[in-house]
Amino acid sequence: MIGLGIRFGVIPNYPARGDLAVACPHCKSEAVFTSPYDFLRDDAAEAACSDARITGVKWSGGFAVERFPDTFPWKDPNNPYVQVVRNEVWGVLSCGKCGHRRKHLLNWPADAFYVIETSAGALWAYTREHLVQIRQRISGESSGGPFDMNRLPRQFLLKRTQARLLREIDAFLLRDH
Numbered sequence: 001m002i003g004l005g006i007r008f009g010v011i012p013n014y015p016a017r018g019d020l021a022v023a024c025p026h027c028k029s030e031a032v033f034t035s036p037y038d039f040l041r042d043d044a045a046e047a048a049c050s051d052a053r054i055t056g057v058k059w060s061g062g063f064a065v066e067r068f069p070d071t072f073p074w075k076d077p078n079n080p081y082v083q084v085v086r087n088e089v090w091g092v093l094s095c096g097k098c099g100h101r102r103k104h105l106l107n108w109p110a111d112a113f114y115v116i117e118t119s120a121g122a123l124w125a126y127t128r129e130h131l132v133q134i135r136q137r138i139s140g141e142s143s144g145g146p147f148d149m150n151r152l153p154r155q156f157l158l159k160r161t162q163a164r165l166l167r168e169i170d171a172f173l174l175r176d177h
């Protein structure tokens with residue numbers, strides 16, 4: 001079992017464990033912002049602890065896996081588990097397109113990759129999956145899915161702007177990222 005994941009305290013209702021789509025600071029492509037560690041407990045912690053291929057440390061009754069030992073090791077001064085600073089979300093930004101990888105302090109939603117300047121205002125989403133769910137909510141096709149849609153501002157749910165908004169979202173989704 002994967003444990004705490006990243007501390008997304010400054011991002012209300014973000015699923016406890018998940019990656020964010022961010023814009024690569026180098027090539028502007030879709031990059032991933034993710035937790036530097038996985039925290040394991042019980043059997044998973046014991047298994048990881050005795051597996052030489054996994055680097056990490058015993059911590060708080062479990063085992064913290066260093067997912068990026070070179071980029072963001074456990075001893076890093078910004079370790080978000082040890083050094084909890086309110087309103088700071090540290091993680092690792094990785095770009096599959098240009099290979100850029102670095103330790104990164106999240107600046108949300110400014111870092112968001114899925115940002116659309118729509119006629120109803122700026123619409124941003126955590127991930128493509130989130131944007132697709134928002135689209136379904138706006139279109140009225142579905143209100144279900146993993147993300148809480150109660151936070152979607154009402155300005156995006158007006159009947160009179162619905163068709164235009166859907167076209168703007170579709171144009172963005174169809175773009176070659």
Ligand SMILES: [Zn+2]
Nearest residue numbers: 024027095098
């Ligand atoms: Zn890049």
